[in-house]
Amino acid sequence: MGKKIGAVTIGQSPRIDVVPEITGLIGRVELVEGGALDGLAYEEITALAPQAGDYVLVTRLADGRSVKIAEKYILARLQAQIDRLVSEGAEGILMLCSGEFPPFSCPKPLLYPQVLLTNFIGAVAGGKKLGIITPDKDQIPQVTKRWSATGVRAVAAAAGSPYGAEENIWQAAAALKASEVELIVMDCIGFTQHMKDKVAEITGVPVVLPRTVAARAVAELFG
Known part of the structure:
Protein backbone atom coordinates (compact mmCIF):
# COMPACT_ATOMS: atom_id res chain seq x y z
CA MET A 1 0.00 0.00 0.00
CA GLY A 2 1.18 3.51 -0.78
CA LYS A 3 1.22 6.46 1.60
CA LYS A 4 -1.89 8.54 2.21
CA ILE A 5 -1.58 12.28 1.53
CA GLY A 6 -4.20 14.92 2.24
CA ALA A 7 -5.20 17.19 -0.65
CA VAL A 8 -6.83 20.43 0.52
CA THR A 9 -8.68 22.68 -1.89
CA ILE A 10 -9.78 26.25 -1.21
CA GLY A 11 -13.07 25.29 -2.88
CA GLN A 12 -15.15 22.16 -2.51
CA SER A 13 -14.10 18.55 -2.75
CA PRO A 14 -13.92 16.34 -4.66
CA ARG A 15 -11.82 18.20 -7.22
CA ILE A 16 -12.60 15.94 -10.16
CA ASP A 17 -10.98 18.51 -12.45
CA VAL A 18 -7.60 18.29 -10.66
CA VAL A 19 -7.03 15.11 -8.66
CA PRO A 20 -7.26 12.51 -11.45
CA GLU A 21 -4.51 14.25 -13.43
CA ILE A 22 -2.30 14.51 -10.34
CA THR A 23 -2.98 10.88 -9.42
CA GLY A 24 -1.56 9.81 -12.76
CA LEU A 25 1.81 11.30 -11.78
CA ILE A 26 2.21 10.14 -8.18
CA GLY A 27 2.21 6.37 -8.49
CA ARG A 28 0.96 4.50 -5.42
CA VAL A 29 0.39 7.61 -3.30
CA GLU A 30 -3.26 7.92 -2.26
CA LEU A 31 -4.83 11.40 -2.17
CA VAL A 32 -7.60 11.99 0.36
CA GLU A 33 -9.47 15.24 -0.22
CA GLY A 34 -10.96 18.05 1.84
CA GLY A 35 -12.24 21.50 0.92
CA ALA A 36 -12.48 24.82 2.73
CA LEU A 37 -15.99 25.35 1.34
CA ASP A 38 -17.26 21.82 1.98
CA GLY A 39 -20.70 21.84 3.59
CA LEU A 40 -21.48 25.45 2.71
CA ALA A 41 -24.49 26.47 0.63
CA TYR A 42 -23.94 28.71 -2.40
CA GLU A 43 -25.50 31.68 -0.60
CA GLU A 44 -23.03 31.25 2.26
CA ILE A 45 -20.13 31.10 -0.19
CA THR A 46 -21.12 34.27 -2.03
CA ALA A 47 -20.91 36.10 1.32
CA LEU A 48 -17.16 35.37 1.26
CA ALA A 49 -16.58 37.55 -1.81
CA PRO A 50 -13.53 39.84 -1.68
CA GLN A 51 -13.72 43.53 -1.00
CA ALA A 52 -11.20 46.22 -1.90
CA GLY A 53 -7.76 45.32 -0.57
CA ASP A 54 -8.51 41.63 0.01
CA TYR A 55 -6.29 38.84 -1.33
CA VAL A 56 -8.39 37.35 -4.13
CA LEU A 57 -8.76 33.62 -4.73
CA VAL A 58 -10.72 31.87 -7.49
CA THR A 59 -11.86 28.30 -7.11
CA ARG A 60 -14.32 25.61 -8.16
CA LEU A 61 -17.34 24.21 -6.36
CA ALA A 62 -18.39 20.57 -6.42
CA ASP A 63 -21.13 21.37 -8.95
CA GLY A 64 -18.61 22.91 -11.33
CA ARG A 65 -19.40 26.55 -10.69
CA SER A 66 -16.56 29.01 -10.21
CA VAL A 67 -16.48 31.47 -7.31
CA LYS A 68 -14.26 34.34 -6.20
CA ILE A 69 -13.52 34.54 -2.47
CA ALA A 70 -11.35 36.51 -0.06
CA GLU A 71 -8.54 34.45 1.45
CA LYS A 72 -9.09 35.81 4.96
CA TYR A 73 -12.51 34.17 5.20
CA ILE A 74 -11.29 30.61 4.63
CA LEU A 75 -8.03 30.36 6.58
CA ALA A 76 -9.65 28.81 9.65
CA ARG A 77 -11.59 26.38 7.46
CA LEU A 78 -8.40 25.34 5.68
CA GLN A 79 -6.71 24.72 9.03
CA ALA A 80 -9.65 22.57 10.09
CA GLN A 81 -9.31 20.43 6.97
CA ILE A 82 -5.56 20.02 7.54
CA ASP A 83 -6.21 18.97 11.14
CA ARG A 84 -8.89 16.48 10.09
CA LEU A 85 -6.79 14.84 7.39
CA VAL A 86 -3.75 14.50 9.65
CA SER A 87 -5.94 12.99 12.39
CA GLU A 88 -7.20 10.46 9.84
CA GLY A 89 -3.68 9.32 9.01
CA ALA A 90 -2.41 11.58 6.25
CA GLU A 91 1.40 11.54 6.14
CA GLY A 92 1.59 14.87 4.35
CA ILE A 93 -0.65 17.65 3.02
CA LEU A 94 -0.78 19.12 -0.48
CA MET A 95 -2.55 22.45 -0.92
CA LEU A 96 -4.58 22.41 -4.12
CA CYS A 97 -4.07 26.10 -4.80
CA SER A 98 -1.18 28.17 -6.17
CA GLY A 99 -2.06 31.27 -4.14
CA GLU A 100 -0.04 32.65 -1.23
CA PHE A 101 -0.98 31.61 2.31
CA PRO A 102 0.24 32.35 5.81
CA PRO A 103 1.80 29.36 7.60
CA PHE A 104 -0.61 26.70 8.77
CA SER A 105 -0.02 24.45 11.75
CA CYS A 106 0.80 20.95 10.56
CA PRO A 107 2.96 18.22 12.13
CA LYS A 108 3.44 16.58 8.72
CA PRO A 109 5.12 17.93 5.57
CA LEU A 110 2.91 20.61 4.01
CA LEU A 111 3.44 21.37 0.32
CA TYR A 112 2.41 24.76 -1.06
CA PRO A 113 2.38 24.85 -4.89
CA GLN A 114 3.13 28.58 -4.76
Missing part, protein backbone atom coordinates in the same frame (compact mmCIF):
# COMPACT_ATOMS: atom_id res chain seq x y z
CA VAL A 115 6.35 27.96 -2.82
CA LEU A 116 7.36 25.13 -5.14
CA LEU A 117 6.63 27.31 -8.18
CA THR A 118 8.42 30.38 -6.83
CA ASN A 119 11.59 28.44 -6.15
CA PHE A 120 11.42 26.59 -9.45
CA ILE A 121 10.93 29.77 -11.48
CA GLY A 122 13.65 31.52 -9.49
CA ALA A 123 16.01 28.74 -10.51
CA VAL A 124 15.19 28.64 -14.22
CA ALA A 125 13.90 32.08 -15.21
CA GLY A 126 16.51 34.54 -13.98
CA GLY A 127 16.73 37.51 -16.33
CA LYS A 128 13.82 36.36 -18.51
CA LYS A 129 10.54 38.12 -19.15
CA LEU A 130 7.88 36.07 -17.39
CA GLY A 131 4.26 35.75 -18.47
CA ILE A 132 1.50 34.89 -16.00
CA ILE A 133 -2.00 33.63 -16.77
CA THR A 134 -4.26 34.11 -13.74
CA PRO A 135 -7.98 33.30 -13.53
CA ASP A 136 -9.38 36.78 -12.80
CA LYS A 137 -8.36 40.32 -13.76
CA ASP A 138 -8.66 41.35 -10.09
CA GLN A 139 -5.71 39.05 -9.36
CA ILE A 140 -3.35 40.73 -11.81
CA PRO A 141 -1.88 43.28 -9.32
CA GLN A 142 -1.15 40.63 -6.69
CA VAL A 143 0.41 38.13 -9.10
CA THR A 144 2.48 40.82 -10.79
CA LYS A 145 3.87 41.89 -7.43
CA ARG A 146 4.58 38.32 -6.35
CA TRP A 147 6.30 37.16 -9.52
CA SER A 148 8.32 40.33 -9.89
CA ALA A 149 10.18 39.30 -6.73
CA THR A 150 11.57 36.08 -8.28
CA GLY A 151 14.50 37.63 -10.11
CA VAL A 152 12.90 37.81 -13.55
CA ARG A 153 13.55 40.71 -15.91
CA ALA A 154 9.89 41.73 -16.16
CA VAL A 155 6.39 40.34 -15.64
CA ALA A 156 3.39 40.52 -17.96
CA ALA A 157 0.06 39.13 -16.71
CA ALA A 158 -3.25 38.35 -18.40
CA ALA A 159 -6.52 36.85 -17.16
CA GLY A 160 -8.17 33.66 -18.40
CA SER A 161 -10.01 31.28 -16.08
CA PRO A 162 -9.69 27.48 -16.18
CA TYR A 163 -13.30 27.40 -14.97
CA GLY A 164 -14.79 29.38 -17.85
CA ALA A 165 -14.62 29.53 -21.64
CA GLU A 166 -11.27 28.21 -22.83
CA GLU A 167 -11.20 30.91 -25.50
CA ASN A 168 -10.38 33.42 -22.76
CA ILE A 169 -7.23 31.43 -21.93
CA TRP A 170 -6.16 31.39 -25.59
CA GLN A 171 -6.71 35.17 -25.75
CA ALA A 172 -4.56 35.62 -22.64
CA ALA A 173 -1.85 33.48 -24.26
CA ALA A 174 -1.97 35.60 -27.41
CA ALA A 175 -1.63 38.77 -25.32
CA LEU A 176 1.45 37.35 -23.58
CA LYS A 177 2.95 36.35 -26.90
CA ALA A 178 2.49 39.93 -28.08
CA SER A 179 4.32 41.04 -24.92
CA GLU A 180 7.27 38.86 -25.97
CA VAL A 181 7.44 36.82 -22.78
CA GLU A 182 10.05 34.04 -22.63
CA LEU A 183 8.40 31.73 -20.10
CA ILE A 184 4.81 31.37 -18.86
CA VAL A 185 3.33 30.27 -15.53
CA MET A 186 -0.35 29.28 -15.60
CA ASP A 187 -0.95 30.45 -12.04
CA CYS A 188 -3.88 28.34 -10.84
CA ILE A 189 -4.21 24.69 -9.86
CA GLY A 190 -7.27 24.48 -12.13
CA PHE A 191 -5.29 24.77 -15.36
CA THR A 192 -4.93 21.37 -17.08
CA GLN A 193 -2.28 19.68 -19.18
CA HIS A 194 -4.47 20.23 -22.23
CA MET A 195 -4.56 23.96 -21.51
CA LYS A 196 -0.80 24.03 -21.00
CA ASP A 197 -0.21 22.29 -24.32
CA LYS A 198 -2.43 24.76 -26.18
CA VAL A 199 -0.82 27.81 -24.55
CA ALA A 200 2.63 26.46 -25.46
CA GLU A 201 1.43 25.99 -29.04
CA ILE A 202 0.08 29.56 -29.22
CA THR A 203 3.09 31.25 -27.66
CA GLY A 204 6.01 29.05 -28.66
CA VAL A 205 7.63 29.37 -25.20
CA PRO A 206 7.94 26.97 -22.23
CA VAL A 207 4.88 26.80 -19.97
CA VAL A 208 4.87 25.78 -16.29
CA LEU A 209 1.80 24.15 -14.75
CA PRO A 210 1.27 24.21 -10.96
CA ARG A 211 -0.48 20.86 -10.67
CA THR A 212 2.29 18.92 -12.39
CA VAL A 213 5.06 20.68 -10.44
CA ALA A 214 3.19 19.84 -7.22
CA ALA A 215 2.50 16.26 -8.27
CA ARG A 216 6.16 15.59 -9.00
CA ALA A 217 7.11 16.96 -5.60
CA VAL A 218 4.58 14.59 -3.97
CA ALA A 219 5.98 11.67 -5.95
CA GLU A 220 9.54 12.53 -4.94
CA LEU A 221 8.74 12.85 -1.23
CA PHE A 222 6.15 10.12 -0.77
CA GLY A 223 6.31 7.81 -3.78
Whole structure:
Protein backbone atom coordinates (compact mmCIF):
# COMPACT_ATOMS: atom_id res chain seq x y z
CA MET A 1 0.00 0.00 0.00
CA GLY A 2 1.18 3.51 -0.78
CA LYS A 3 1.22 6.46 1.60
CA LYS A 4 -1.89 8.54 2.21
CA ILE A 5 -1.58 12.28 1.53
CA GLY A 6 -4.20 14.92 2.24
CA ALA A 7 -5.20 17.19 -0.65
CA VAL A 8 -6.83 20.43 0.52
CA THR A 9 -8.68 22.68 -1.89
CA ILE A 10 -9.78 26.25 -1.21
CA GLY A 11 -13.07 25.29 -2.88
CA GLN A 12 -15.15 22.16 -2.51
CA SER A 13 -14.10 18.55 -2.75
CA PRO A 14 -13.92 16.34 -4.66
CA ARG A 15 -11.82 18.20 -7.22
CA ILE A 16 -12.60 15.94 -10.16
CA ASP A 17 -10.98 18.51 -12.45
CA VAL A 18 -7.60 18.29 -10.66
CA VAL A 19 -7.03 15.11 -8.66
CA PRO A 20 -7.26 12.51 -11.45
CA GLU A 21 -4.51 14.25 -13.43
CA ILE A 22 -2.30 14.51 -10.34
CA THR A 23 -2.98 10.88 -9.42
CA GLY A 24 -1.56 9.81 -12.76
CA LEU A 25 1.81 11.30 -11.78
CA ILE A 26 2.21 10.14 -8.18
CA GLY A 27 2.21 6.37 -8.49
CA ARG A 28 0.96 4.50 -5.42
CA VAL A 29 0.39 7.61 -3.30
CA GLU A 30 -3.26 7.92 -2.26
CA LEU A 31 -4.83 11.40 -2.17
CA VAL A 32 -7.60 11.99 0.36
CA GLU A 33 -9.47 15.24 -0.22
CA GLY A 34 -10.96 18.05 1.84
CA GLY A 35 -12.24 21.50 0.92
CA ALA A 36 -12.48 24.82 2.73
CA LEU A 37 -15.99 25.35 1.34
CA ASP A 38 -17.26 21.82 1.98
CA GLY A 39 -20.70 21.84 3.59
CA LEU A 40 -21.48 25.45 2.71
CA ALA A 41 -24.49 26.47 0.63
CA TYR A 42 -23.94 28.71 -2.40
CA GLU A 43 -25.50 31.68 -0.60
CA GLU A 44 -23.03 31.25 2.26
CA ILE A 45 -20.13 31.10 -0.19
CA THR A 46 -21.12 34.27 -2.03
CA ALA A 47 -20.91 36.10 1.32
CA LEU A 48 -17.16 35.37 1.26
CA ALA A 49 -16.58 37.55 -1.81
CA PRO A 50 -13.53 39.84 -1.68
CA GLN A 51 -13.72 43.53 -1.00
CA ALA A 52 -11.20 46.22 -1.90
CA GLY A 53 -7.76 45.32 -0.57
CA ASP A 54 -8.51 41.63 0.01
CA TYR A 55 -6.29 38.84 -1.33
CA VAL A 56 -8.39 37.35 -4.13
CA LEU A 57 -8.76 33.62 -4.73
CA VAL A 58 -10.72 31.87 -7.49
CA THR A 59 -11.86 28.30 -7.11
CA ARG A 60 -14.32 25.61 -8.16
CA LEU A 61 -17.34 24.21 -6.36
CA ALA A 62 -18.39 20.57 -6.42
CA ASP A 63 -21.13 21.37 -8.95
CA GLY A 64 -18.61 22.91 -11.33
CA ARG A 65 -19.40 26.55 -10.69
CA SER A 66 -16.56 29.01 -10.21
CA VAL A 67 -16.48 31.47 -7.31
CA LYS A 68 -14.26 34.34 -6.20
CA ILE A 69 -13.52 34.54 -2.47
CA ALA A 70 -11.35 36.51 -0.06
CA GLU A 71 -8.54 34.45 1.45
CA LYS A 72 -9.09 35.81 4.96
CA TYR A 73 -12.51 34.17 5.20
CA ILE A 74 -11.29 30.61 4.63
CA LEU A 75 -8.03 30.36 6.58
CA ALA A 76 -9.65 28.81 9.65
CA ARG A 77 -11.59 26.38 7.46
CA LEU A 78 -8.40 25.34 5.68
CA GLN A 79 -6.71 24.72 9.03
CA ALA A 80 -9.65 22.57 10.09
CA GLN A 81 -9.31 20.43 6.97
CA ILE A 82 -5.56 20.02 7.54
CA ASP A 83 -6.21 18.97 11.14
CA ARG A 84 -8.89 16.48 10.09
CA LEU A 85 -6.79 14.84 7.39
CA VAL A 86 -3.75 14.50 9.65
CA SER A 87 -5.94 12.99 12.39
CA GLU A 88 -7.20 10.46 9.84
CA GLY A 89 -3.68 9.32 9.01
CA ALA A 90 -2.41 11.58 6.25
CA GLU A 91 1.40 11.54 6.14
CA GLY A 92 1.59 14.87 4.35
CA ILE A 93 -0.65 17.65 3.02
CA LEU A 94 -0.78 19.12 -0.48
CA MET A 95 -2.55 22.45 -0.92
CA LEU A 96 -4.58 22.41 -4.12
CA CYS A 97 -4.07 26.10 -4.80
CA SER A 98 -1.18 28.17 -6.17
CA GLY A 99 -2.06 31.27 -4.14
CA GLU A 100 -0.04 32.65 -1.23
CA PHE A 101 -0.98 31.61 2.31
CA PRO A 102 0.24 32.35 5.81
CA PRO A 103 1.80 29.36 7.60
CA PHE A 104 -0.61 26.70 8.77
CA SER A 105 -0.02 24.45 11.75
CA CYS A 106 0.80 20.95 10.56
CA PRO A 107 2.96 18.22 12.13
CA LYS A 108 3.44 16.58 8.72
CA PRO A 109 5.12 17.93 5.57
CA LEU A 110 2.91 20.61 4.01
CA LEU A 111 3.44 21.37 0.32
CA TYR A 112 2.41 24.76 -1.06
CA PRO A 113 2.38 24.85 -4.89
CA GLN A 114 3.13 28.58 -4.76
CA VAL A 115 6.35 27.96 -2.82
CA LEU A 116 7.36 25.13 -5.14
CA LEU A 117 6.63 27.31 -8.18
CA THR A 118 8.42 30.38 -6.83
CA ASN A 119 11.59 28.44 -6.15
CA PHE A 120 11.42 26.59 -9.45
CA ILE A 121 10.93 29.77 -11.48
CA GLY A 122 13.65 31.52 -9.49
CA ALA A 123 16.01 28.74 -10.51
CA VAL A 124 15.19 28.64 -14.22
CA ALA A 125 13.90 32.08 -15.21
CA GLY A 126 16.51 34.54 -13.98
CA GLY A 127 16.73 37.51 -16.33
CA LYS A 128 13.82 36.36 -18.51
CA LYS A 129 10.54 38.12 -19.15
CA LEU A 130 7.88 36.07 -17.39
CA GLY A 131 4.26 35.75 -18.47
CA ILE A 132 1.50 34.89 -16.00
CA ILE A 133 -2.00 33.63 -16.77
CA THR A 134 -4.26 34.11 -13.74
CA PRO A 135 -7.98 33.30 -13.53
CA ASP A 136 -9.38 36.78 -12.80
CA LYS A 137 -8.36 40.32 -13.76
CA ASP A 138 -8.66 41.35 -10.09
CA GLN A 139 -5.71 39.05 -9.36
CA ILE A 140 -3.35 40.73 -11.81
CA PRO A 141 -1.88 43.28 -9.32
CA GLN A 142 -1.15 40.63 -6.69
CA VAL A 143 0.41 38.13 -9.10
CA THR A 144 2.48 40.82 -10.79
CA LYS A 145 3.87 41.89 -7.43
CA ARG A 146 4.58 38.32 -6.35
CA TRP A 147 6.30 37.16 -9.52
CA SER A 148 8.32 40.33 -9.89
CA ALA A 149 10.18 39.30 -6.73
CA THR A 150 11.57 36.08 -8.28
CA GLY A 151 14.50 37.63 -10.11
CA VAL A 152 12.90 37.81 -13.55
CA ARG A 153 13.55 40.71 -15.91
CA ALA A 154 9.89 41.73 -16.16
CA VAL A 155 6.39 40.34 -15.64
CA ALA A 156 3.39 40.52 -17.96
CA ALA A 157 0.06 39.13 -16.71
CA ALA A 158 -3.25 38.35 -18.40
CA ALA A 159 -6.52 36.85 -17.16
CA GLY A 160 -8.17 33.66 -18.40
CA SER A 161 -10.01 31.28 -16.08
CA PRO A 162 -9.69 27.48 -16.18
CA TYR A 163 -13.30 27.40 -14.97
CA GLY A 164 -14.79 29.38 -17.85
CA ALA A 165 -14.62 29.53 -21.64
CA GLU A 166 -11.27 28.21 -22.83
CA GLU A 167 -11.20 30.91 -25.50
CA ASN A 168 -10.38 33.42 -22.76
CA ILE A 169 -7.23 31.43 -21.93
CA TRP A 170 -6.16 31.39 -25.59
CA GLN A 171 -6.71 35.17 -25.75
CA ALA A 172 -4.56 35.62 -22.64
CA ALA A 173 -1.85 33.48 -24.26
CA ALA A 174 -1.97 35.60 -27.41
CA ALA A 175 -1.63 38.77 -25.32
CA LEU A 176 1.45 37.35 -23.58
CA LYS A 177 2.95 36.35 -26.90
CA ALA A 178 2.49 39.93 -28.08
CA SER A 179 4.32 41.04 -24.92
CA GLU A 180 7.27 38.86 -25.97
CA VAL A 181 7.44 36.82 -22.78
CA GLU A 182 10.05 34.04 -22.63
CA LEU A 183 8.40 31.73 -20.10
CA ILE A 184 4.81 31.37 -18.86
CA VAL A 185 3.33 30.27 -15.53
CA MET A 186 -0.35 29.28 -15.60
CA ASP A 187 -0.95 30.45 -12.04
CA CYS A 188 -3.88 28.34 -10.84
CA ILE A 189 -4.21 24.69 -9.86
CA GLY A 190 -7.27 24.48 -12.13
CA PHE A 191 -5.29 24.77 -15.36
CA THR A 192 -4.93 21.37 -17.08
CA GLN A 193 -2.28 19.68 -19.18
CA HIS A 194 -4.47 20.23 -22.23
CA MET A 195 -4.56 23.96 -21.51
CA LYS A 196 -0.80 24.03 -21.00
CA ASP A 197 -0.21 22.29 -24.32
CA LYS A 198 -2.43 24.76 -26.18
CA VAL A 199 -0.82 27.81 -24.55
CA ALA A 200 2.63 26.46 -25.46
CA GLU A 201 1.43 25.99 -29.04
CA ILE A 202 0.08 29.56 -29.22
CA THR A 203 3.09 31.25 -27.66
CA GLY A 204 6.01 29.05 -28.66
CA VAL A 205 7.63 29.37 -25.20
CA PRO A 206 7.94 26.97 -22.23
CA VAL A 207 4.88 26.80 -19.97
CA VAL A 208 4.87 25.78 -16.29
CA LEU A 209 1.80 24.15 -14.75
CA PRO A 210 1.27 24.21 -10.96
CA ARG A 211 -0.48 20.86 -10.67
CA THR A 212 2.29 18.92 -12.39
CA VAL A 213 5.06 20.68 -10.44
CA ALA A 214 3.19 19.84 -7.22
CA ALA A 215 2.50 16.26 -8.27
CA ARG A 216 6.16 15.59 -9.00
CA ALA A 217 7.11 16.96 -5.60
CA VAL A 218 4.58 14.59 -3.97
CA ALA A 219 5.98 11.67 -5.95
CA GLU A 220 9.54 12.53 -4.94
CA LEU A 221 8.74 12.85 -1.23
CA PHE A 222 6.15 10.12 -0.77
CA GLY A 223 6.31 7.81 -3.78
